[in-house]
Amino acid sequence: MSLAPAHVAGAGMVRFGKYPADVTLERMAAGAARAALADAGADLGQVDGLYVGHVFGGPVAGQRVAAQVGLDGRPVSNHENYCASGATAVREAWVALAAGLHDVVLVIGVEKMTDRISGGVRPDPGDLDAAVGYVMAAGHAMSARRYMADHGATREQIAAVAVKNHAHSVHNPFAQYRKPISLEQVLGARQIAEPLGLLDCSPISDGAAAVVLCSPAGLRRLGLSGPVPRVLGVGLVSGAVQTGLGDLNAEDVSRRAGEEAWKLSGVGPDEIDLVEMHDCFTIAEVVRMEGLGLVPHGRGAAWAADGHTALGGRLPVNPSGGLLSRGHPVGATGAAQVCELTWQLRGTAGGRQVDGARTALAYCKGGTVNGTDGGSVTTVVMAR
């Protein structure tokens, strides 16, 4: 089952970071939206509808954004799939274009975390895992220990993921952090959940990212002719209920998300030139890349340490800096990944450009559900 691709006519972001209260969710989202519209050469009257991803924006946040942009009146859908919310909005927009409902749509991912989330994302009151201390950082720490024990990987190899992603975002004007960090800094940082320290964890961030997606008729409406990067397909799967004591790093949910990606896009894993990967923690990048089948099982940390996933390596991962260094305003991340893929496929990513990038993948994982191996996982495949 393959649907028509969606053409990315424009992409825009506001720099991720921590903003004061008067830089509201609506203002950030409008900034990203205007940048994407300008990039597409589109005016407001050419937009059929909006798809907005966010988690903590409150009811009808997307409609507030539309009013701020000057797109009030247009159809707006708000999409929530935790950290995959922005990518879910991309998916629903892609489907709407394929169905012929719309021809030009604006997709926005946005989150104002510093206002809404004091001291970090709290688990749901009904989250039984969290009630016994198995909060997110603890889960990833256990994943890291298990990974080291199973594969003989070292703490230094896992820390190399953070060093790599921070080195990449030195070249990303939209990244929250733009200074290189050393291995020693990662290893010596304040411990969060051993063996993971502060620099193994993605930060609390504010930010917004937007793309203009078009059907072929939409491209004509905007007067665009030359080649435009395309979203070939967007996979979406949920975590499955786990029984018994399995491998903590089995990442079956990532394997299934990858299969969705290949099926919906018609692209195979061997064709992927770069990946924007949901590195909410260093170890998460490692095990998810392996779950997708893009890095050999048990070799992900070594690959990071050996530079295979760095710019210029075999398969660059997170040229943008990823969640660790670009930042992670949760609802914005999926849309920011699509912006990065767009710029990479256009060849306009500057100092972080992956040479000759033709096909690329973005992956998000959002939330957890008691008893399953995840919440929602999205996979966006794009080609130039």
Next chain:
Amino acid sequence: MSLAPAHVAGAGMVRFGKYPADVTLERMAAGAARAALADAGADLGQVDGLYVGHVFGGPVAGQRVAAQVGLDGRPVSNHENYCASGATAVREAWVALAAGLHDVVLVIGVEKMTDRISGGVRPDPGDLDAAVGYVMAAGHAMSARRYMADHGATREQIAAVAVKNHAHSVHNPFAQYRKPISLEQVLGARQIAEPLGLLDCSPISDGAAAVVLCSPAGLRRLGLSGPVPRVLGVGLVSGAVQTGLGDLNAEDVSRRAGEEAWKLSGVGPDEIDLVEMHDCFTIAEVVRMEGLGLVPHGRGAAWAADGHTALGGRLPVNPSGGLLSRGHPVGATGAAQVCELTWQLRGTAGGRQVDGARTALAYCKGGTVNGTDGGSVTTVVMAR
């Protein structure tokens, strides 16, 4: 622009009402989902994906529901458009079927308000209207006073909407209230925002509603052949920014939502046999029916008092009891309306059946945005 219709293979609800804490959102949603699947004769393996509408369920609530039903692993999207969330989920599911992404999907609207909302829905901290006292009940009270002044309507005529809708839901086993009320009771009820009293307002409710939507291939997968009610189209518009002192009851947003409905469904307003209308307050039913052009301007309250919108009247409105009497678990309402339309179009609505119903409309209005005439408005057109 007209998309392929979605066939409603099954519909199911749990009775709306107030439930204790151990009747969780997940349990209610799973109850409605199982009822809809049983009604469709579908088993879990036949479902391609889930579209879940809710407002206050928290992140990845739909994935928690999927795990509870036994549909973990499947793609799940969470949709929020305030009181139109359930209808927005129906819309996205209809689009996905039309695009060919899925063939059998489960749409669930759910809300557990008694746990999440203590004493009513609170306005957003940034809501400037609410900050000066223009909260929801106050807005509808002003609407009622303006309507009476402009059209010579009486308080009794507006109260007749509540009497009618409560009379209807005596016949609805899923309604929160199943006892008839008198005009005297409505007029004598505790005042909330004059002239509106307690019985002019929809209650705080818990509940869930679900439908199984199919493509033609999906119907074959389920082994269904006979005629099945169809969703012909789902309109979605947002409130538009208002400038100057306009008519408080202009309902331009409802007019535009109606135009979307007719355009997307190919059905004209004269063909509608019954309406499920978002009667969050008595006066809201009146002005929204007029905004849609289904009741003559300024005559809606008189129509209610004269029985024209009652069962057996010219155009029955809210045979289910509507939000006023079936109850209003906000994210569930749009899905519950589609359940009611399904049963009406099948001719199986029992004591509340609209004779010979062939074509029907459901309308939701969700939230408000500063400076606009509404949040999101959905219009679902169905035919038997």
